Amino acid sequence: MAGFVDLGRLGGILPKTITLQPRPGNPPPRTCETAAGMLNSIGLDNDGIEEFIQRQLPYLASLGPAIIVSIAAKNQEEFVQMAARLEGVPGIAALELNISCPNVSGGVDFGIDAAACEKVVSGVRAACSYPILAKLTPNVTNIADIARAAEAGGADAVSLINTCLAMAVDWRKRRPILGKVLGGLSGPAIKPIALRMVYQVARAVRIPVMGIGGIATIDDVMEFLVSGATAVQLGTANFYNPTVTMQILDALPSALAELGASSVDEVVGTLEVE
Numbered sequence: 001m002a003g004f005v006d007l008g009r010l011g012g013i014l015p016k017t018i019t020l021q022p023r024p025g026n027p028p029p030r031t032c033e034t035a036a037g038m039l040n041s042i043g044l045d046n047d048g049i050e051e052f053i054q055r056q057l058p059y060l061a062s063l064g065p066a067i068i069v070s071i072a073a074k075n076q077e078e079f080v081q082m083a084a085r086l087e088g089v090p091g092i093a094a095l096e097l098n099i100s101c102p103n104v105s106g107g108v109d110f111g112i113d114a115a116a117c118e119k120v121v122s123g124v125r126a127a128c129s130y131p132i133l134a135k136l137t138p139n140v141t142n143i144a145d146i147a148r149a150a151e152a153g154g155a156d157a158v159s160l161i162n163t164c165l166a167m168a169v170d171w172r173k174r175r176p177i178l179g180k181v182l183g184g185l186s187g188p189a190i191k192p193i194a195l196r197m198v199y200q201v202a203r204a205v206r207i208p209v210m211g212i213g214g215i216a217t218i219d220d221v222m223e224f225l226v227s228g229a230t231a232v233q234l235g236t237a238n239f240y241n242p243t244v245t246m247q248i249l250d251a252l253p254s255a256l257a258e259l260g261a262s263s264v265d266e267v268v269g270t271l272e273v274e
């Protein structure tokens with residue numbers, strides 16, 4: 001992205017989730033385009049925590065923005081082991097716990113069960129001194145319950161949403177399009193769901209909410225901020241509009257000014273519902 005984006009202007013960079021051991025990910029095809037979005041079933045393809053620390057993190061840390069390291073693990077002990085390994089490693093601003101990946105077996109277990117979520121977060125809390133963000137899945141009946149559990153476990157913030165479990169089909173071949181059949185839907189198609197969940201969670205917890213899901217324009221960003229997000233992440237939009245983050249940063253001051261504000265803090269959670 002460095003060829004398209006002045007990376008130094010970003011508030012932070014959240015590299016792809018790492019795991020303790022290297023993972024090859026799922027069989028291809030692993031992505032496909034859908035109406036107003038995309039499906040992916042990457043399956044946490046990554047080189048493992050040691051390769052990340054030795055080779056990838058030093059480059060990322062040299063770029064300037066805060067680096068938030070996303071970790072995923074098979075069980076609570078492994079989450080704790082990873083957090084302990086990362087403790088004290090230079091260049092890390094915070095940890096995001098990916099308890100919500102729909103594309104690996106067991107990947108969402110901690111994100112769909114409030115007690116399991118609280119246990120993982122509290123274990124990581126005790127194992128490191130970094131700020132902890134818990135990344136929540138939309139594939140639950142009541143996301144506010146899971147957010148409250150993350151807060152009770154000691155999370156400093158919650159990030160939401162991860163992708164919505166979905167599928168695509170080639171009916172002529174009578175075949176699913178993704179190699180793993182099911183995948184996660186992202187992009188503008190999921191924005192209204194994400195907005196609804198951010199609104200609900202922001203009213204349920206006292207910790208900050210990081211809004212994610214289909215954000216592609218300054219209007220999207222402003223909608224998430226007034227609905228209760230104190231910060232946002234952009235994923236899918238970067239694929240089809242690599243300069244989207246710069247466009248949004250350029251447009252932010254005048255959008256804030258339209259609401260008579262000069263800082264993001266002044267507009268967060270100011271939605272009027274009565």
Ligand SMILES: Cc1cc2nc3c(=O)[nH]c(=O)nc-3n(C[C@H](O)[C@H](O)[C@H](O)COP(=O)(O)O)c2cc1C
Nearest residue numbers: 016017040098161162186187213214215234235236
């Ligand atoms: C290709 C692809 C890979 C992703 N990999 C991860 C990941 O490794 N860890 C994670 O927490 N979320 C991952 N996500 C989910 C995004 O971080 C984000 O939660 C979701 O896509 C919704 O935001 P968006 O519509 O802006 O992409 C991935 C999404 C896509 C499209």
